[in-house]
Amino acid sequence: MNWKLIIQLSIFGLIMAFATVSLIPQNIEPIFWLVIFVFCAYVIAKVCQRKYFLHGFLVSMVNCVWIVAVHIVYYKNYMANHPDMASMNKSMPASLAAHHRLAMAIVGPIFGILSGIILGLFSFAASKIVKKN
DSSP, X not given: OOHHHHHHHHHHHHHHHHHHHHTSOTTTHHHHHHHHHHHHHHHHHHHOSSOHHHHHXXXXXXXXXXXXXXXXXXXXXXXXXXXXXXXXXXXXXXXXHTOHHHHHHHHHHHHHHHHHHHHHHHHHHHHHHSOOO
């Protein structure tokens, strides 16, 4: 595993974590993620020799740590700029409805796994397309 590459690529997740708190609106956030995923997949395919899917998956898992941590710390600002997320909290089970940050810590890794599968697939596909150095 190329942990240096995984950590370096996860910095995009850290940047996005802060950017989504107040700068990037929820409706255009997926466009940014698509660009990041394509770039990360390209770099993984270019640099790594094998285990492309796993590298992509782990980048997203590290991203998940950054994003959940930043969104929990800046919870009020994040919710103020993401009304859809705030309304989703209302549909949570009663045990989590009163503990929004805990709910975020529980649900965040689920999104991390899903995005990890997507980035892993992107990385694997890119490995079939991109020529090595």
